[in-house]
Amino acid sequence: MKVLILSFGLLFLASCFEKEKNCELIGKWESTEFNSDKAVDMNKDGIYNQDLLQEDDCSEVIFHFKKNGKAERYYKNKRTNCKFKKSTLDYIVNGNQILFTVSGMKQKHKYKITNCKLNIYGAQDSGLTENGKQNILINSVFEKK
16 A cells, blocks of 8 residues: 555656756747836837836747757837747857847847746847936846747
């Protein structure tokens, strides 16, 4: 009887581990959040937000990181008329940093994977803040698909 209970317990534990997602960088990631360090009014409605999805409700980014150092990026926003555009980029991971090369331009960001969520920190852009046009830093969050 003890052997049967032990066997069932081991079988249960094994099934739990099988359901766990692979959360390494390689694979497909879909955006869930875009947050700015300063409140901006991208849609010019007079309301300033740090949650950039409140400013552009069709914004979405999908990264598909491949083992060969290439990534496909699919993105849409109001500037693309909410239609996906595709770009291919190179990437190199060095510790907690990821270096993207897009059309010859290098972009370095910090990144961290926690609980199958990919956080990319430090994307720079400009935005209309309450103090006029300023540089902003964007934190993007993606979930593994």
